Each structure stands twice: as structure tokens, then as C-alpha cells.
Amino acid sequence: MPENPAPASARVAVKRLPARGFYDRPTIDAILDEALVCHVGFNVDSQPFVIPTIFGRHGDQVFFHGSQASRMLRAVRGGIPMCLTATLLDGLVLARSAFHHSINYRSVVILGAAAEIVEPEAKVAALKVISDHVIPGRWDEVRPPNKQELAATSVLALPIAEASAKVRTGPPKDDEEDYALPVWAGELPIEPETQPPIPDARLPQSIGVPGYIANYRRPR
Amino acid sequence: MPENPAPASARVAVKRLPARGFYDRPTIDAILDEALVCHVGFNVDSQPFVIPTIFGRHGDQVFFHGSQASRMLRAVRGGIPMCLTATLLDGLVLARSAFHHSINYRSVVILGAAAEIVEPEAKVAALKVISDHVIPGRWDEVRPPNKQELAATSVLALPIAEASAKVRTGPPKDDEEDYALPVWAGELPIEPETQPPIPDARLPQSIGVPGYIANYRRPR
Numbered sequence: 485m486p487e488n489p490a491p492a493s494a495r496v497a498v499k500r501l502p503a504r505g506f507y508d509r510p511t512i513d514a515i516l517d518e519a520l521v522c523h524v525g526f527n528v529d530s531q532p533f534v535i536p537t538i539f540g541r542h543g544d545q546v547f548f549h550g551s552q553a554s555r556m557l558r559a560v561r562g563g564i565p566m567c568l569t570a571t572l573l574d575g576l577v578l579a580r581s582a583f584h585h586s587i588n589y590r591s592v593v594i595l596g597a598a599a600e601i602v603e604p605e606a607k608v609a610a611l612k613v614i615s616d617h618v619i620p621g622r623w624d625e626v627r628p629p630n631k632q633e634l635a636a637t638s639v640l641a642l643p644i645a646e647a648s649a650k651v652r653t654g655p656p657k658d659d660e661e662d663y664a665l666p667v668w669a670g671e672l673p674i675e676p677e678t679q680p681p682i683p684d685a686r687l688p689q690s691i692g693v694p695g696y697i698a699n700y701r702r703p704r
Numbered sequence: 705m706p707e708n709p710a711p712a713s714a715r716v717a718v719k720r721l722p723a724r725g726f727y728d729r730p731t732i733d734a735i736l737d738e739a740l741v742c743h744v745g746f747n748v749d750s751q752p753f754v755i756p757t758i759f760g761r762h763g764d765q766v767f768f769h770g771s772q773a774s775r776m777l778r779a780v781r782g783g784i785p786m787c788l789t790a791t792l793l794d795g796l797v798l799a800r801s802a803f804h805h806s807i808n809y810r811s812v813v814i815l816g817a818a819a820e821i822v823e824p825e826a827k828v829a830a831l832k833v834i835s836d837h838v839i840p841g842r843w844d845e846v847r848p849p850n851k852q853e854l855a856a857t858s859v860l861a862l863p864i865a866e867a868s869a870k871v872r873t874g875p876p877k878d879d880e881e882d883y884a885l886p887v888w889a890g891e892l893p894i895e896p897e898t899q900p901p902i903p904d905a906r907l908p909q910s911i912g913v914p915g916y917i918a919n920y921r922r923p924r
Contacts, residue, residue, distance in 0.1 A: 495748070495749075495751060499773075499774065499775050500770070500771050500773060500774045500775070520793060520807075520894075521791065521793055521807070521809075523743040523745075523754050523789060523791070524754070525743075525745040525752035525753065525754035525787070526752055527747065527750075527752055528715070529715075530747075530785060531715060531785045531787070531815060532745035532746055532747055532752050532785060532786060532787045533745065533787050533813070533815075534743050534744070534745035534754050534787045534788070534789040534813065535789065535813070536789065536791040536809065536811050538807060550720070551720055553719075553720060554719065554720045555719050555720070565750060565751045565752060566752060567745070567751070567752045567753050567754045568754070569743060569754040569755065569756065571741065571743070571756040573740060573741055573896070575899075576838065576839060576920075578839070578842065578917070579846070580846060580847060581846055581847040581848075581849070581853075582831065582835060582843060582846050582847065582848055582849050582853075583847075583849050583850075583853040583857075585835070585838075585839075585842070585846075587740075587741070587758060587838075589741075589756065591756055593753070593754065593755070595751060595753075611802065615802060615805070618796065618805075618807075619796060619798070619805075622798065622805070623802060625887050625888075626799070626800060626801055626802050626805075626885075626887055627800060627801040627802065627803075627882055627885060627887075628801075628802055629801075629802050629803050630803075633801075633802075633803040637803075655902070655904045655905065656904060662847055663906050665846075665847060666908075666911060667845050667846055667847075667911070668845075668903070668907065668911050668912070668913060668914050668917065669903070669904040669906075669907055670901055670902050670903040670904040670907060671901065671902040671904075672898055672899075672901050672902075672917055672920060673898065673899035673900075673901075673902065674740075674896050674897065674898050674899070675896070675897060675899060676793070676894050676895070676896055676897075677894070677895060677896075677897040678892055678893065678894050679795075679892075679893035679894070679895060680893075681890055681891065681892050681893075682875070682890050682891040682892075682893065683888070683889070683890040684875045684876060684889040684890040684891075685875065686883050686889075687888065687889055687890060688886075691886060691887070691888050692888070693888060694888050697798070697888065697892055700796075700892060
């Protein structure tokens with residue numbers, strides 16, 4: 485277990501159940517790297533929006549992308565305050581009382597402002613980071629973005645500077661007097677699992693499923 | 705396929721790829737009912753926060769809960785603008801070009817303000833809705849919340865009035881000239897699957913795994 489440093493700010497500190505809060509980069513990075521999608525929060529006219537999107541981490545930055553025309557991209561590329569949250573659901577926690585039921589999960593919250601990546605080579609590199617995050621190995625096989633596609637895409641970088649992880653693991657914690665109740669208690673783990681790949685209808689039969697799809701797994 | 709009504713407001717309308725936007729309640733409700741967690745977005749001092757939480761739907765309302773002391777609950781029970789987003793990840797979509805890669809997903813965005821449920825009987829009923837959403841059948845077997853637990857819990861109701869669903873399904877859509885590229889294309893479905901339940905260490909061996917855990921499935 486890595487040492488748990490102090491939070492970067494009061495506002496990013498885990499308030500409820502602070503023992504579940506972690507601020508070390510190995511814990512934060514492992515959650516970001518395993519999560520496939522994140523949820524980005526931002527304001528338009530003081531109304532919060534929360535939108536799911538794919539992303540990728542490279543060093544101290546998280547990249548995400550979208551159409552130049554998307555509301556999310558137009559809002560956050562101005563450098564307004566935003567929040568990026570990645571959540572891994574690990575299972576249900578069944579206690580003897582309704583109150584002590586819980587969820588095993590690992591989540592990361594990053595607060596900050598995103599900067600747009602405009603230089604074309606840096607933009608392509610960031611898109612490769614996102615692609616490698618979702619499907620390692622895929623980028624090198626497919627047609628890379630052309631000029632028009634690149635121009636139509638906004639790529640944003642959010643620094644991992646003000647971030648926290650929150651983690652719950654393990655069995656239920658019941659009140660002592662409830663352990664005698666005749667009710668099943670424990671954990672029901674849940675994991676995302678791939679199903680058999682579905683080839684595109686126009687794919688020639690000679691093109692087999694690549695190894696990175698046949699053996700697809702999130703890093704853990 | 706149910707008819708697709710107009711969005712309740714301009715701000716909740718799906719802007720990017722509007723053909724993926726749905727505003728009918730059967731589509732919205734089915735996504736809400738299948739999702740185990742949602743992400744709640746709210747502002748504290750103009751900084752957006754996005755926090756994962758469990759929830760449950762009853763009719764035209766979504767209930768969620770937390771500690772009276774939680775930042776999320778303290779912020780949103782004042783009736784400030786919030787956003788609740790539920791996302792189901794259905795799989796990866798592999799195109800012949802990097803640009804046309806996508807994700808199959810179903811998501812719901814609800815904008816509005818939450819009201820706190822204070823009347824104890826209504827509060828217990830809403831907690832049962834959340835419990836039934838996560839594990840149908842569980843509530844009736846466990847010790848119900850006592851006075852102190854109920855007082856320590858905030859329960860909020862968000863109306864499903866300004867809501868939209870966004871859905872992507874099916875194969876990749878490539879540029880016509882890219883179909884000739886010798887690269888695998890198609891879908892990789894991903895589904896959350898339960899793993900064998902883990903009994904609590906203090907559970908008597910005489911108490912077997914209940915059917916609602918042995919046969920646990922999200923509604924679909």
C-alpha cells in the first residue's frame with residue numbers, strides 16, 4: 485500500500501468517511517487507467533451538466549475529446565471550472581440491516597480547468613493516448629485521422645493536480661447486535677465482462693479477430 | 705419503438721448527433737431502472753462536483769440518499785440546479801478509421817432541482833425504492849432503519865421532468881472508401897456480470913445464499 489499524502493486542497497478532500505480517501509498517485513492512476521468511461525461535469529448558464537465520455541491518461545494529464553460542435557467541448561475548453569469523475573463498480577455489499585448496505589467501488593474525482601490542445605502533432609498524440617486507453621494496439625492498425633477529421637475534433641487536457649480517490653472494499657460492517665439476525669450477509673462481486681465479438685456485416689471472412697479484442701481486459 | 709416526443713427544454717435536447725436523442729419515458733425509465741449507479745452533478749462555490757451514488761426510480765421521481773453530513777446532500781437539498789446522469793456501457797465499436805471508433809451506450813441526463821423528503825414514512829418508502837432498485841427482495845429480509853439511522857440519512861427526490869436519453873447501438877459506420885481496408889471491424893459487447901457471492905466471515909453456515917443474490921440480474 486503506498487503512503488497516503490495530504491489532499492491537494494480542502495475542497496477535493498474526501499469529507500464523508502475520510503478513511504476511504506486516498507491522495508497518492510498510484511491509487512488515483514490505477515483507477516483512471518482501469519475505467520473505460522468517465523463523467524465530466526461543467527456549467528452552462530449556472531446549470532450543471534454531467535456527460536459520459538471516454539478518456540485516457542498520460543503522465544499527469546487526462547485527455548478527452550469530442551466534436552468541435554459539442555456543448556461539453558465548447559463549454560470546458562474555455563478553461564471554466566470542471567470536474568472529471570471515474571467510477572469502478574466492484575460489487576454489492578449486503579449487511580444485516582438496511583442502513584449498513586453499501587457498494588464496493590473505486591472512484592476518482594479531479595477538479596480543475598481543461599486546456600485545449602491545438603498543435604496538430606500534440607493533438608494526434610493525445611488522441612492516440614485515448615485510443616490506447618480504450619483498446620491498446622488498435623491505433624497502429626487503423627487509418628489515422630486526416631486533416632478534416634482532426635479539425636473537427638477538440639482535444640482537451642485536464643491536469644491531475646487536485647484529485648482524490650475514494651475506495652470501499654471488503655465485507656459489510658454490521659452493528660454488533662445485528663450479527664445474530666438470521667439473514668444472509670456478504671458481498672456480490674460484479675465485473676464487466678466481454679461477450680463474443682460481433683464482426684461487421686461488411687467484413688471479409690478472411691480477416692480474423694485480433695488478439696487485442698479476443699483477449700480484451702481492462703488493466704487491473 | 706415508442707414515439708419520440710419533443711424535448712422538454714432546449715437545454716436538455718441532445719445537441720450532438722440528435723438522431724441518438726430520445727425523450728419518451730419508456731426509453732428513459734428503462735435506462736434508469738437498469739443502471740445501478742448514477743452520477744450527480746452540483747456546484748459548491750461555482751465549482752462543479754460529480755459524485756457517484758445509488759438511486760431508485762418511482763413513477764416520475766428519482767430518489768437518492770446519503771448522510772446528512774455529506775457535501776452532496778447538503779448542497780443539493782437546498783434546491784440548487786443539479787444534474788443526474790445514468791450511463792450503461794454496452795460495448796466498444798471498432799471502425800476501420802480511428803475517427804469512426806465509438807462506444808455503444810445508453811445514458812439518461814436529468815436536469816432539475818431536488819427536494820428533501822422529511823416526513824418519516826415517506827422517507828422509509830423512498831429508501832425502500834432505492835433498496836428495491838439495487839437488490840429487489842432485500843428490504844423485506846433485513847432490519848429496517850431505526851429512528852437514529854433515519855435521522856442521520858437525507859433522502860432527496862428529483863422529478864423526471866427535464867430529461868433526455870442518448871443511445872448508440874449497432875455496428876461501426878465507416879467512410880465508404882475505408883471498407884476496403886484490411887482491418888477487423890465490429891463490436892465488442894461488454895456486460896456487467898456477477899461473480900460467486902462471498903459470504904461474510906461471521907455468517908453461520910446454515911444460512912444459504914438467497915435466490916435474489918444467486919440469480920441476480922439487472923432488468924433489461
